[in-house]
Amino acid sequence: MGKHIVIGISGGIAAYKTMSLIRLFKKNGYDVRVTATRNALQFVTPLTIETLSQNKLYTDMFDQNRTLEVEHISMAEWADAFVVAPATANIIAKFAHGIADDALSTLFLAMRKPVFIAPAMNTNMFQNPVVQENIELLKKRGCEILAPDEGFLACGTTGSGRMQEPEQIFDIVDQRMSEDQTLAGKRVLITAGPTYEPIDPVRFIGNHSSGLMGFCLAESAARKGAIVSLVSGPSSCIAHHRNIHRYDVKTAEEMYQQCMQLVDKQDIIIMSAAVADYTPAHVAPEKIKKDNAQLSVELVKTKDILASVGKIKRENQLLIGFALETENEVENAKKKLHNKNADLIVLNSLRTKGAGFRTATNQVTIFSKDGREFASELKSKQEIAEEIIQTARKYIHK
Numbered sequence: 001m002g003k004h005i006v007i008g009i010s011g012g013i014a015a016y017k018t019m020s021l022i023r024l025f026k027k028n029g030y031d032v033r034v035t036a037t038r039n040a041l042q043f044v045t046p047l048t049i050e051t052l053s054q055n056k057l058y059t060d061m062f063d064q065n066r067t068l069e070v071e072h073i074s075m076a077e078w079a080d081a082f083v084v085a086p087a088t089a090n091i092i093a094k095f096a097h098g099i100a101d102d103a104l105s106t107l108f109l110a111m112r113k114p115v116f117i118a119p120a121m122n123t124n125m126f127q128n129p130v131v132q133e134n135i136e137l138l139k140k141r142g143c144e145i146l147a148p149d150e151g152f153l154a155c156g157t158t159g160s161g162r163m164q165e166p167e168q169i170f171d172i173v174d175q176r177m178s179e180d181q182t183l184a185g186k187r188v189l190i191t192a193g194p195t196y197e198p199i200d201p202v203r204f205i206g207n208h209s210s211g212l213m214g215f216c217l218a219e220s221a222a223r224k225g226a227i228v229s230l231v232s233g234p235s236s237c238i239a240h241h242r243n244i245h246r247y248d249v250k251t252a253e254e255m256y257q258q259c260m261q262l263v264d265k266q267d268i269i270i271m272s273a274a275v276a277d278y279t280p281a282h283v284a285p286e287k288i289k290k291d292n293a294q295l296s297v298e299l300v301k302t303k304d305i306l307a308s309v310g311k312i313k314r315e316n317q318l319l320i321g322f323a324l325e326t327e328n329e330v331e332n333a334k335k336k337l338h339n340k341n342a343d344l345i346v347l348n349s350l351r352t353k354g355a356g357f358r359t360a361t362n363q364v365t366i367f368s369k370d371g372r373e374f375a376s377e378l379k380s381k382q383e384i385a386e387e388i389i390q391t392a393r394k395y396i397h398k
């Protein structure tokens with residue numbers, strides 16, 4: 001059975017190019033249904049759309065001839081993806097703020113499938129901060145924005161704002177739709193970021209972890225269809241994918257409690273957080289004054305989350321730990337793999353330039369309980385995450 005695409009057309013001159021986009025999807029075996037705003041139909045006709053898509057155009061929510069189905073709900077369920085091209089500044093604003101006053105904007109609210117938005121407008125409009133902020137909001141909520149090209153615009157100027165060519169839009173959407181879904185239905189628990197251990201009401205002990213590696217792992221697993229629980233210490237990273245459920249925690253103890261609540265249901269558990277090993281034995285109730293020449297803070301060990309999960313995990317749960325080492329790296333990593341009863345351990349070396357904390361790149365070696373070793377090159381954290389998830393996948397299919 002072919003894949004189902006819903007194409008939304010809003011009122012911009014680039015609507016004429018969307019006719020080629022409909023054809024491209026049809027030619028490549030997709031079933032296409034189209035919804036268009038009233039303004040879009042100033043540029044293209046219902047007859048053209050219906051002839052190309054071989055389906056009835058949905059444009060009027062109160063059409064006397066409609067069937068008894070609630071069209072925007074049934075279309076949202078039918079769709080595997082929703083492509084809005086061209087997306088005007090107006091429709092982007094409506095999407096960003098939940099306004100549903102026509103068929104297209106109502107369908108957007110009902111949609112739970114991947115959404116691709118191809119903006120098209122005059123350069124000044126596109127660069128207007130309000131449009132940019134609306135686009136950012138939509139990105140944060142998981143929409144994929146197909147950034148407009150630079151080029152000659154219908155208003156006679158050149159600049160950015162031109163809708164991406166139908167071929168480019170088709171290629172991206174088609175590629176996303178064929179991405180592997182091998183973790184569909186699997187549950188993945190990921191810890192990320194640092195923990196903050198309070199000393200007094202204003203101070204804490206923390207570390208340099210940004211959380212990026214864990215967030216990239218979460219995105220990568222979610223894109224493969226997994227339902228991800230992401231337990232994160234304080235981090236400014238944003239989880240985009242709708243399959244990611246984020247649990248914010250601060251301390252090692254909170255992270256431990258949250259993980260213990262979630263662990264039973266998981267198929268894969270990846271502990272990439274830089275959890276504090278020690279926490280102050282007592283948190284001062286008031287801000288500590290600098291009355292003394294010296295200050296000692298007594299520290300006690302935190303619970304080791306990875307080791308605790310290692311103790312209770314079932315045969316069919318895959319446990320992955322991280323090791324950050326500065327000396328005897330391989331030996332220490334293998335020791336951790338064994339001591340904490342993990343199935344895989346990912347060794348981060350702080351010696352490699354460009355790897356580790358606060359960098360966009362990383363280089364890792366993965367050691368498995370069955371004695372294998374997978375070394376990566378220095379790559380973006382997104383690519384490293386992809387490799388780790390691919391390796392994990394090999395082990396859950398065993």
Ligand code: CTP
Pocket residue numbers: 191252271272273274275276277302303304305306307320321322323324325336
């Ligand atoms: N970890 C954890 N809970 C802790 C400490 C660490 O779950 N309280 C996990 C980390 O998320 C990581 C792994 O343990 O997956 C290794 O952490 P690391 O700090 O490198 O090792 P430690 O066990 O703390 O050993 P050491 O500090 O002695 O190297």
